[in-house]
Amino acid sequence: YAAQDLRWVSLLPGAVGVALLVPAVLGLLPRGTYRAVRGLPSVVLLRGIAAGSFIAAESFVPLMLVTQRGLSPTLAGLSLAAGGATWAAGSWLQSRPRLEPHRERLMALGMVLVAAAITTAPSVLIDAVPAWTVAVAWGFGCFGMGLVISSTSVLLLKLSAPEEAGSNSAALQISDGLSNVVLLSVGGAAFAALGGGTVSHAATQATGSHPAAFAAVFLPMAGVALVGAWVATRLRAR
Template structure:
């Protein structure tokens, strides 16, 4: 089917003269609105981790604790693919506003929930909203900004996470203790209205899809639904160590594997040159970093006896250097070296992710473990900034205008799948090597108070296995980054002709 869209480099009609910044001239309102929306989503992502223990306790829902997170990511998988198809055919305006409405509605559902299942349902609605919004924003960048400004705008996506990562836990903790956990969810929807109002004039000036309103590709949307259902079944099975879990695990694999092969660009899992490797690299980068990060605070608390607050601060530097790395890749003089930057980023991540394993060595001075982890995560954050933002820029460069939405959706689906699969693998390694008992019995009180014995819990092997495995994944990503340039042969073949579905 032919899918037409305007040229991705076409600027808004009122951009009569060149501008050198995404925050000047006709782009000011749109850029500020984008940054504000991303910041609010980032704040919610940071705040929910702080409020979740209180929410789960109040709703008597500790057994469903993990589903509040997996429900979000699983629903977002489906929404990302839907948003890509929707944007390619109708433009990004309606998917963006629908996503913001769903995100806000999910916050209200969770904030007003009277039982844990309702809360989890609200988180799933948030995931649908978040998936619609992030892909629509990528398409907005592709259609509204000239190519020379896109790297800087992509860098602003990462920069928009910096302040929320720093203040989110503090604000959420204060609100939870003073007003109750519900207000962490109920207060955010009101704040979304202002940035949408600022963005609306610029969004209305975006060029239409050549007057065409083709129906959404139901096959691709159904594949995304199968991926989400399969991922959900695998998550459920992964938390049940009985033989009964084999049935949902088999059903999950049967849905997930063939659907992913058809949903992502052809050649993704063999690191085909060009777009397939860009998509694969995004999943490896996001999943390996998060898979290791999930277990860093727990290690510092249980193995090194640090307070919970100090353990969390060890990761803060990574958020700051992530923004720095994203800013670095946006410099125009580095544009010819984008693939090299991504190789460097993945190599830095591999070294950084392995760093916390050194903090497990015996005989270190008291300050050394925290310093090792903080320094490692600062290096890793810089590598993530180089890699994640560059992947987004490279994807738009390799995409035909009419496929920017679908390809952006593939990038986000890879990101979400990487998170789900590699965080799950980290958890399986940790539990399989005996780490599951680290929070049991006497350790539970130590974790809650941040006062576990400095001598550790004897689970260093489990922690080290997680870090070294995720470092190996990041190192594999460094190899994938050598295959980002499209194949040179077959001059008649455009770079996105390799993204066809199986």
């Protein structure tokens, strides 16, 4: 509600929401998660950072291509289709036994690829940049996600005692889902605050003139992904 009603008075329900959310989340995630403590807490944190930053950015890619570059919804959606294959390729690569000793480095590389893809996507706001640039960038970003997401599940079970595997797996999914919701809502609020929600549609072609609204979503999410690259260096306990 606070994100949808952008007034000063909306800070009150926003603060109440945070006050209710923080203690609940701290009780559901491993101790030290938001301090990026080495080992299991950083694995859980990285899952949220990777999923939240990528999904929050990806949610705005088709809208940006339709409203800013005049693509049809079908073509805008197809620009993300190749990412499914590269995501699968990344998942397959991280499963190779000979790469097991290098898993943490692969995950850091994956987050760098995610950050680069998110940073590159809004370049199509410049008319001189081909629209297919997004499809290429997102293919690399999905490859990075394939390296990271599957690896977090593997590392979580590796670092968990048998009796803790269930609760820790639940914490991993909570981090994933919570980060998606929080970062997407923050990005949506920034998008709406800069006029992104006022884009008009013609009878045959969507038009708009709010590139700053899209930049306000993509660039912060790229920064979040870069934080994930640092967290990936803290996955192995001392």
